[in-house]
Amino acid sequence: MAVTVLRLGHRPERDKRVSTHAALVARAFGADRIVYTGVRDEKMEKSVCAVSENWGGSFSIAYERSWKKVVRDFDGCVVHLTMYGLPVDDVVKNISGDVLVVVGGEKVPGDVYEAADFNVSVSSQPHSEIAALAVFLDRFFRGSELSKDFNGRLRIVPQPRGKKVITE
Amino acid sequence: MAVTVLRLGHRPERDKRVSTHAALVARAFGADRIVYTGVRDEKMEKSVCAVSENWGGSFSIAYERSWKKVVRDFDGCVVHLTMYGLPVDDVVKNISGDVLVVVGGEKVPGDVYEAADFNVSVSSQPHSEIAALAVFLDRFFRGSELSKDFNGRLRIVPQPRGKKVITE
Numbered sequence: 001m002a003v004t005v006l007r008l009g010h011r012p013e014r015d016k017r018v019s020t021h022a023a024l025v026a027r028a029f030g031a032d033r034i035v036y037t038g039v040r041d042e043k044m045e046k047s048v049c050a051v052s053e054n055w056g057g058s059f060s061i062a063y064e065r066s067w068k069k070v071v072r073d074f075d076g077c078v079v080h081l082t083m084y085g086l087p088v089d090d091v092v093k094n095i096s097g098d099v100l101v102v103v104g105g106e107k108v109p110g111d112v113y114e115a116a117d118f119n120v121s122v123s124s125q126p127h128s129e130i131a132a133l134a135v136f137l138d139r140f141f142r143g144s145e146l147s148k149d150f151n152g153r154l155r156i157v158p159q160p161r162g163k164k165v166i167t168e
Numbered sequence: 169m170a171v172t173v174l175r176l177g178h179r180p181e182r183d184k185r186v187s188t189h190a191a192l193v194a195r196a197f198g199a200d201r202i203v204y205t206g207v208r209d210e211k212m213e214k215s216v217c218a219v220s221e222n223w224g225g226s227f228s229i230a231y232e233r234s235w236k237k238v239v240r241d242f243d244g245c246v247v248h249l250t251m252y253g254l255p256v257d258d259v260v261k262n263i264s265g266d267v268l269v270v271v272g273g274e275k276v277p278g279d280v281y282e283a284a285d286f287n288v289s290v291s292s293q294p295h296s297e298i299a300a301l302a303v304f305l306d307r308f309f310r311g312s313e314l315s316k317d318f319n320g321r322l323r324i325v326p327q328p329r330g331k332k333v334i335t336e
Contacts, residue, residue: 014185015185017182017183017185017186018185018186018189021186021295021296021298021299022296024293024294024295024296025295025296025299027293027295028291028293028294028295028299029291029295029299051294055293055294083324084324084326084327084330084331084332084333085326085327085328086326086327086328087314087315087326088314089311089314110330113329113330113331114329116329118328119327119328119329121324121326122314123196123197123313123314123315123316124323124324124326125192125195125196125223125318126192126196126219126223127189127192127193127195127196127197127302128189128190128192128193128298128302130189130296130298130299130302131189131193131196131197131298131299131301131302133299134295134296134298134299134302134303135302135303135306135314138303138306143257145291146255146256146257146290146291146303147255147291148291150293155292156251156252156289156292158252158253158254158255158289158292159252159253159254159287160253160254160286160287161281161282161284161287162252162278162281163252163281164252165252
């Protein structure tokens with residue numbers, strides 16, 4: 001059961017931080033990789049890789065020119081997160097196996113709605129693709145992702161106050 | 169039971185989109201208001217207010233110069249979201265009543281950890297304050313926030329494909 005996130009239409013100037021957040025959420029919430037389209041951004045790729053090197057796991061990031069190719073080549077269930085879709089709590093039980101989770105940028109082509117096996121909403125209110133991705137993965141993994149062991153060089157020991165980080 | 173979100177250290181140039189996402193997540197996930205510190209950003213305030221006007225509810229946004237004043241004046245439970253804190257699933261059951269949820273920016277002053285009643289982590293991995301806020305509120309409201317009725321001028325009717333918006 002592998003989870004890939006597909007982030008559409010990255011624009012380095014405008015989306016740098018939002019796309020980086022999306023990638024780090026994908027990793028922290030248990031996805032295996034993120035693929036992004038739009039404009040290639042090696043700086044973002046490096047910063048995501050640096051997190052994986054320090055904090056563990058085998059998360060990867062890759063650029064692809066065409067989202068259609070990513071979707072076409074994907075063998076599994078394609079889930080598109082959109083505020084217009086069916087409520088996550090109604091449909092997540094029907095989603096299993098390898099999953100491609102598609103998260104949009106500013107403008108999502110209409111074809112994406114057609115290409116998806118499921119168009120899924122995390123509330124029908126406008127908010128954030130970062131939050132939608134986190135909550136979708138949380139529902140998909142039933143909360144178990146929050147205690148996933150990444151076996152990293154850096155490791156936090158949860159504290160009621162202050163910061164405790166162990167370096168191995 | 170009112171929930172206020174306090175967003176620390178907003179910088180209009182760099183944080184515009186991240187802070188806007190945080191505000192929209194606060195609203196969509198059931199908080200009543202967001203207060204932010206750092207640099208005042210009337211453009212961001214306007215864009216958040218426009219969402220409330222169109223999509224309903226009584227969410228508000230306000231600027232304050234001093235986070236210490238916001239925390240000191242708050243009568244209720246202060247929760248600071250940080251990757252170094254105690255796991256959300258262990259502590260959320262101890263949090264009730266009026267809540268101030270503090271989310272940091274790039275650098276969080278050490279005093280914030282002391283001022284909080286609870287330092288809470290949404291996984292001990294680096295990711296996104298937007299995702300942490302969404303998942304914390306989702307746990308706090310036990311998922312009920314996802315079907316909250318905002319009674320807005322615009323309203324989405326969830327669809328398996330495409331978009332259906334009703335304007336009242």
